[in-house]
Amino acid sequence: MSLLVVDNISHQFGSLRAVDGISMSIEAGELRAVIGPNGAGKTTFFNLISGFFPPSAGRILFKGEDITALAPHRRVEMGMARTFQITEIFPELSARENVRFAVEIAAHHRLDLWLPAAERRRIEARTEALLGLAALSERGDRIAGELPLGDQRATEILMSLALNPTLLLLDEPTAGMADQETYDITQLIRTLNRDQGLSMILIEHDMRVIFELAQRITVLAEGRVLAEGTPTDIAANEQVQVAYLGVPR
Ligand SMILES: Nc1ncnc2c1ncn2[C@@H]1O[C@H](COP(=O)(O)OP(=O)(O)OP(=O)(O)O)[C@@H](O)[C@H]1O
Ligand SMILES: [Mg+2]
Numbered sequence: 001m002s003l004l005v006v007d008n009i010s011h012q013f014g015s016l017r018a019v020d021g022i023s024m025s026i027e028a029g030e031l032r033a034v035i036g037p038n039g040a041g042k043t044t045f046f047n048l049i050s051g052f053f054p055p056s057a058g059r060i061l062f063k064g065e066d067i068t069a070l071a072p073h074r075r076v077e078m079g080m081a082r083t084f085q086i087t088e089i090f091p092e093l094s095a096r097e098n099v100r101f102a103v104e105i106a107a108h109h110r111l112d113l114w115l116p117a118a119e120r121r122r123i124e125a126r127t128e129a130l131l132g133l134a135a136l137s138e139r140g141d142r143i144a145g146e147l148p149l150g151d152q153r154a155t156e157i158l159m160s161l162a163l164n165p166t167l168l169l170l171d172e173p174t175a176g177m178a179d180q181e182t183y184d185i186t187q188l189i190r191t192l193n194r195d196q197g198l199s200m201i202l203i204e205h206d207m208r209v210i211f212e213l214a215q216r217i218t219v220l221a222e223g224r225v226l227a228e229g230t231p232t233d234i235a236a237n238e239q240v241q242v243a244y245l246g247v248p249r
Contacts, residue, residue, distance in 0.1 A: 001063075001064050002025040002026060002027055002028075002061075003026050003027060003028045003030070003062070003063065003166065003167060003199050004024075004025065004026040004049070004060070004061070004062055004167060004199075004201075005024075005025050005026075005059075005060070005061040006022060006023055006024045006025070006049065006058070006059075006060055007023055007058055007059040007060070007061070008021050008022070008023050008057065008058040008059070009021070009022055009023075009045075009048055009055040009057065009058030009059070009060060010022075010055055010056050010057045010058055010223075011044055011047075011048055011053065011055050011056055012056055017222075017223050018041045018044040018223055019041045019044050019045050019048060019055070019223045020041070020222070020223035020224050021057075021058070021223075021224060022041075022045060022058075022220070022223070022224065022225055023058075023225070024218055024225070024228075026167070026199060026201060027199070028166075028197075028199055029193075029197050029199055030199050030200075030215055030216070031189075031193040031199070031200045031202060031213055031214055031215055032200070032201045032202065032214060032215070032216055032217070032218060033201075033202050033203075033204055033210045033213065033214035033216070033217045033218070033231075034201060034202065034203045034204075034217075034218050034219075034220060035203075035204065035205065035210065035217060035218075035219050035220070035234075035244060036219055036220035036221050036226070036243075036244060037221060037243065037244055040220040040221050040222065040223070041220055041222070041223040042171070042203045042220055043085055043171055043203070044223075045220065046082060046169050046171055046201075046203065048060070049080075049169060049201075050072055050075060050080060050082045050169060051067070051070055051071060051072040051074075051075050052072060054068065054069060055068065062075065062078055062079075062080060062167070063078060063079070063166075065078070076163055076165075079164065079165050079166035079167060080165060080166075080167050080168075080169070081160040081161070081163045081165035081167075081168050081169070082160065082168070082169035082170070082171070083153075083156050083157055083160050083168075083169070083170050083171060083173065084156075084171055085171040085172050085175065085203075087149075087152050087153055087156050088156060089144050089145075089152055089155050089156050089159065090144065091143070091144055091145025092143065092144075092145060093143070093144055094140060094141045094142060094143055094144060095131070095136055095139065095140045095141075095142065095144045095147060095151065095155045096127060096131060096136075096140035096141055097144075098144050098155050098158075098159055099127050099130050099131055099136075099140075099155065099158045099159055099162060100123065100124075100127040101159070102158070102159035102160075102162035102163065103123050103126045103127050103130070103162045104123060105162070105163070106162050106163050106164060107119075107122075107123060109123065126162070127162075130158040130161055130162060131158065133158065133161070133188065133191065133192075134151075134154035134155075134157070134158055134184075134188050135184075136151060136154060136155065136158070139151060148181060149176060149177055149181060150177055150178070150180075150181025150182075150184055150185060153173055153174075153177070153181075153185055154184070154185060154188060157170070157173065157185075157188065157189075161192070161198075165198065166198070166199060167198075167199045167200070167201070168192070168198055168199070168200045168201075169200070169201050170189070170200060170201070170202045170203065170204075171203045172203050172204060172205065173185050173189065173202070173204070174186070174204065174206055174209055175205070182206065182208075182209060186209050186212055186213060189202065189213055190212065190213055193213070202214065207235075210231060211231045211235075214231055215230070216228065216229065216230060217229065217230070217231055217233075217234045219234060219237075219240050219243070219244060221243045221244065226239060226240060226243055226244075227239060227240050
């Protein structure tokens with residue numbers, strides 16, 4: 001059974017078909033890249049999968065269950081988490097506080113003023129384990145909004161990991177980053193997929209990152225699937241070169 005099955009989903013903004021009959025299956029443990037030119041419908045596709053709005057047509061199955069009409073927070077409870085194209089953290093809190101906040105949310109303790117010591121220790125341990133994944137333990141007490149962009153992105157990824165996802169949706173995690181930051185985020189994603197078995201869909205423009213990480217690529221253009229295949233297949237695909245990579249015919 002595939003982890004995620006997207007069956008012919010569509011979404012329109014007015015007369016614009018932003019997502020126009022996309023189908024895709026993601027297997028457990030897979031890391032899939034989704035690429036395509038600006039405005040291809042990639043973020044809208046994520047919004048449909050994560051339930052920000054319902055598709056106008058089609059079905060979405062997650063872990064064999066029809067989630068097409070399920071609320072976003074119910075999808076999170078089922079094991080789906082996402083990050084946003086524009087980093088969403090609390091900039092005035094430290095990185096550590098951001099991550100701890102997410103750990104507390106996941107444990108349904110956010111509003112509990114008084115917690116047993118054992119539970120508080122469990123929350124601290126989980127927070128530190130997550131910070132350690134991105135080598136953020138030492139810098140963790142710095143105000144998140146003042147950290148380099150790469151660390152802010154990493155903080156956001158750690159917050160989504162705190163929700164214990166089986167499927168993580170990442171929308172352009174390396175956008176706007178310098179080479180070293182891109183490398184660090186790529187290694188974090190690689191560790192999560194290869195070592196921890198986390199399934200992911202990664203919207204990404206940087207082909208170096210895609211070649212390093214993805215087993216398969218789906219190319220979107222004008223709300224449709226233009227091609228799907230291994231990175232080598234896709235790099236050699238003439239239609240993709242014309243539509244996306246900007247190579248003239
Ligand atoms: N909330 C919205 N209201 C109206 N139109 C929208 C909305 N969100 C997206 N669109 C339009 O839908 C199309 C697809 O947008 P989307 O953001 O999904 O593209 P994308 O592939 O993520 O692009 P990018 O690479 O620039 O992030 C675009 O034409 C966009 O202008
Ligand atoms: Mg987008």
